[in-house]
Amino acid sequence: xxxxxxxxxxxxxxxxxxxxxxxxxxxxxxxxxxxxxxxxxxxxxxxxxxxxxxxxxxxxxxxxxxxxxxxxxxxxxxxxx
Amino acid sequence: xxxxxxxxxxxxxxxxxxxxxxxxxxxxxxxxxxxxxxxxxxxxxxxxxxxxxxxxxxxxxxxxxxxxxxxxxxxxxxxxxxxxxxxxxxxxxxxxxxxxxxxxxxxxxxxxxxxxxxxxxxxxxxxxxxxxxxxxxxxxxxxxxxxxxxxxxxxxxxxxxxxxxxxxxxxxxxxxxxxxxxxxxxxxxxxxxxxxxxxxxxxxxxxxxxxxxxxxxxxxxxxxxxxxxxxxxxxxxxxxxxxxxxxxxxxxxxxxxxxxxxxxxxxxxxxxxxxxxxxxxxxxxxxxxxxxxxxxxxxxxxxxxxxxxxxxxxxxxxxxxxxxxxxxxxxxxxxxxxxxxxxxxxxxxxxxxxxxxxxxxxxxxxxxxxxxxxxxxxxxxxxxxxxxxxxxxxxxxxxxxxxxxxxxxxxxxxxxx
Numbered sequence: 001x002x003x004x005x006x007x008x009x010x011x012x013x014x015x016x017x018x019x020x021x022x023x024x025x026x027x028x029x030x031x032x033x034x035x036x037x038x039x040x041x042x043x044x045x046x047x048x049x050x051x052x053x054x055x056x057x058x059x060x061x062x063x064x065x066x067x068x069x070x071x072x073x074x075x076x077x078x079x080x081x
Numbered sequence: 082x083x084x085x086x087x088x089x090x091x092x093x094x095x096x097x098x099x100x101x102x103x104x105x106x107x108x109x110x111x112x113x114x115x116x117x118x119x120x121x122x123x124x125x126x127x128x129x130x131x132x133x134x135x136x137x138x139x140x141x142x143x144x145x146x147x148x149x150x151x152x153x154x155x156x157x158x159x160x161x162x163x164x165x166x167x168x169x170x171x172x173x174x175x176x177x178x179x180x181x182x183x184x185x186x187x188x189x190x191x192x193x194x195x196x197x198x199x200x201x202x203x204x205x206x207x208x209x210x211x212x213x214x215x216x217x218x219x220x221x222x223x224x225x226x227x228x229x230x231x232x233x234x235x236x237x238x239x240x241x242x243x244x245x246x247x248x249x250x251x252x253x254x255x256x257x258x259x260x261x262x263x264x265x266x267x268x269x270x271x272x273x274x275x276x277x278x279x280x281x282x283x284x285x286x287x288x289x290x291x292x293x294x295x296x297x298x299x300x301x302x303x304x305x306x307x308x309x310x311x312x313x314x315x316x317x318x319x320x321x322x323x324x325x326x327x328x329x330x331x332x333x334x335x336x337x338x339x340x341x342x343x344x345x346x347x348x349x350x351x352x353x354x355x356x357x358x359x360x361x362x363x364x365x366x367x368x369x370x371x372x373x374x375x376x377x378x379x380x381x382x383x384x385x386x387x388x389x390x391x392x393x394x395x396x397x398x399x400x401x402x403x404x405x406x407x408x409x410x411x412x413x414x415x416x417x418x419x420x421x422x423x424x425x426x427x428x429x430x431x432x433x434x435x436x437x438x439x440x441x442x443x444x445x446x447x448x449x450x451x452x453x454x455x456x457x458x459x460x461x462x463x464x465x466x467x468x469x470x471x472x473x474x475x476x477x478x479x480x481x482x483x484x485x486x487x488x489x490x491x492x493x494x495x496x497x498x
Binding site for chain 2 (some may be wrong): 029039040041050053056061072073
């Protein structure tokens with residue numbers, strides 16, 4: 001599936017404060033993060049990533065150009081070795 | 082091959098029977114890795130017994146409404162406190178009748194727990210509590226008075242510490258009230274996340290059938306294309322394709338049965354949104370980017386739920402428990418469910434009802450829930466599903482009545498296509 005044109009930048013947002021922590025050039029981000037599928041299964045550009053973290057869990061929520069939700073990933077802190 | 086696995090209403094399942102009989106010998110290698118075994122045991126221990134063991138001795142609920150009922154309740158509550166060895170206050174605290182009734186109901190929940198009764202009596206007797214608004218008195222009593230060990234137990238311990246502190250004891254009534262209000266707002270003992278309750282869905286999940294497996298080529302896993310094994314999990318008439326790697330590390334990768342159980346534990350409205358599940362054999366390749374971005378290499382992806390209805394489940398070491406898988410699937414697909422209902426952004430007007438319910442209820446299911454209304458929905462839905470239909474539903478519902486009402490009606494609706 002070919003990727004559509006990306007608007008150019010991706011905003012990173014701290015979910016707790018809703019503040020934009022940085023804005024990066026989309027080309028600096030791996031392709032698998034730069035695009036995600038919408039409800040219809042079409043690839044669309046990711047333009048905003050909101051991170052929520054509490055204790056050992058972090059959620060990353062990715063949104064498209066129209067503000068549409070695309071993907072939510074839960075990450076866990078690795079068990080100590 | 083089609084396998085049918087029993088669920089609620091189908092009698093004991095082969096799985097539950099085997100769980101009650103002599104366990105099978107440990108797989109080869111399981112005993113070799115003692116560190117991993119110990120770690121898993123520790124992880125499991127967190128999920129044991131999330132409520133006080135008091136059901137058998139619990140007094141009957143108090144009659145509602147009439148003053149006589151309230152008086153009878155007061156006597157029963159005081160008796161419960163006395164049985165538990167807690168000193169009741171010499172003078173009955175000056176409380177509104179409904180608050181008095183709630184206090185008695187909460188005391189009656191702890192017939193064998195003198196410490197709990199002592200804390201509740203000390204709270205009620207404090208001038209600071211008596212100066213609180215009636216609605217906040219009710220919230221605080223329901224919050225610290227329950228038998229659940231996730232929210233009420235830790236909250237009661239923290240409150241006990243506060244009541245015994247010089248800062249509280251030496252404060253005048255107004256300052257005590259301010260401290261109690263802050264305690265109710267901050268909820269300092271709230272757990273980071275909703276903890277999975279051991280076997281919460283064991284008897285509640287729907288029956289499911291497994292169709293397959295079949296071999297399929299070039300499946301687009303997140304870690305790259307690979308040949309896979311495909312099953313279809315049929316729950317409540319809906320078939321969901323599940324792809325697993327051909328060669329999987331069983332110590333870190335969920336099995337088809339575990340994934341099927343997770344799907345069978347979802348609310349129908351959430352399950353309707355799932356189109357397929359990819360059980361990844363390798364970690365999420367994006368983890369390296371996130372580690373650099375957040376300057377912390379110690380996080381790994383566990384699950385992704387997309388707007389397209391695809392769920393990716395990544396390996397975890399030690400492998401997460403069935404309870405954790407169930408809870409995370411409910412939480413993550415809950416995002417898709419709430420977004421479909423109320424919009425992508427929680428600044429959308431359609432989220433106003435949920436936001437008003439959060440404010441009205443006051444009590445949060447976890448610290449994580451405070452991050453955003455969407456996270457609050459995911460956490461509350463997980464807690465709702467865990468207690469729904471159990472003897473503990475009433476006390477948790479009493480802490481979050483407005484949000485539970487919204488979830489009641491949301492899950493009663495016909496799932497949206």
